[in-house]
Amino acid sequence: MPSPTLALLHPGAMGAAIGACLVSTGHRVLWCSAGRSAATAARARQAGLEDAGSLADALRAADIAISVCPPDNALDLAREVARHRYGGVFVDANAVSPATLRQIEEAVRAGGARFVDGGIIGQPPRAAGSTRLYLAGDGASDIAALFEGSALEAIALDSPAGSASALKICYAAWSKGATALLAGIRALARHEGVEPALLAEWQRSSPQTPARSEEVAQKAEKAWRWVGEMEEIASTFHAAGLPSGFHLAAADIFRRLDVYKDAPRPPAMDEALDRLRR
Template sequence: MTYTVGLLHPGSMGSAFGTQLRVRGHTVLWCPDGRSDTTRRRAEHAGLEPAALPELISRCDVVLSLCPPAAAEEVAAQVADLGMVDASRIYVEANAVAPPRVQRIADRLAPVPLIDASVVGSPPVGGKTPTLYLSGPSKQADRVVELFERTDVRTHVLGDSIGQASALKLAYSSYQKVSRVLAAVAYGAAESYGVADELLVIAAKRARSYLVETDYIPKTASRAWRWGPELEDAAALLADAGLPDSLMHAAAATLARWDGNRDEPLDIAEALEALRGERDLDDPS
């Protein structure tokens, strides 16, 4: 079965998704009103069909929102204001926004069912195969899965609760994107002191992501009392090199939540309770 999809708005990720949908035989509409020349060129290259927003909303079976996260609620409000009230259609909120924001969007669009979605991976270009994670009503989630069948976009349904897909995306982003920022400032500090090459040699010895090593969370908690002051000195190093030091101070402040755990063995659940401030580490009970 083929669908008419309204794509809001075709940036680098959205236009690549649009191309995949067109290859599959779906009609993909986009709204050129107020969009940049770059966006127009992307849409034309992807073969998307231009339509004014009211026409797009009236014709589409599915609205796929892939826009800058800050604009997600505004885009949804525009759709709601144009009267997309047919419960047989689907709104796919595929932006990296917090679960409470997704719920506000769902409330604004009701009775149109919303699928909470998130993209992990690069745009589906040149053989790349990102995963579109989905959560929300199962019937509508299955239709979105069908929408992307035989494309380079993989789909994975997480469950029927709105917020699951967004939470997964932001949990991953909180590590993946911040780690890139940390890599930049760490390299900048090493470069300032003429030891950048040596830093890369050290880094090359580790190929595995810390994110998969959940057993290290309690070890980190037990060492927080030593690591916190070390990161404060790292902040001083960055400041001396003219680099931002706020991430180091924030990490030290986070470690301070484990200060009372000095070399005390915890399991993962207990370490996370302490990190959330739910466990009094000075209370032996």
């Protein structure tokens, strides 16, 4: 059987790295430059992706389309793909709630595509062992096989579509939610004049926490993207009958740092904390 052609929609930092993993295993990977930025084009070139020009042309040539985009754009992108009557396999690998995932699935299936649910845990894959792509639903094992031998570990779950997204939501609820919580605590301690004492106590009783509390500054350039992810997490908690307020507050923490999108370097911790206290 010939190797399938894939379309990567759209190559941000994570998407481009995933595309590079597929290229490294011998697959042809397309992207569409229409309406995309120069930075996106540079990432795509570096990853070895082939420019198909328009979304219509990319979908026409692709057996498989993989969506990796900010969560608040995921449903709109799926609907756009459906308008093109795409008949291949659509893999949604975005940080969306199970409820949003169901809307995405309904949209692309109505357009004629088959559907696989995906959830990414970890940083953009550069070395083996750093990142997992969980997949669920019919065809999950076929998509996982595409990544064999690459830096991305793809794991097919023996469960229906929605499970991979739910796993991603649960993981990010802690990992990114904790980043927001610690940032808020540091900002509060600074406001109350007890930040040095808090850091000293953390160093004694929880030595890993001072460094962990610095992550909000180190990752501030990603904060704009995490706003929608926290909102998706909050809606998932609400749908399960659980309190959702914590992750709505986390979304607000990250929203206050969205000025650092595309910043050439991360802000100092002092600057980030001052931005949170505005």
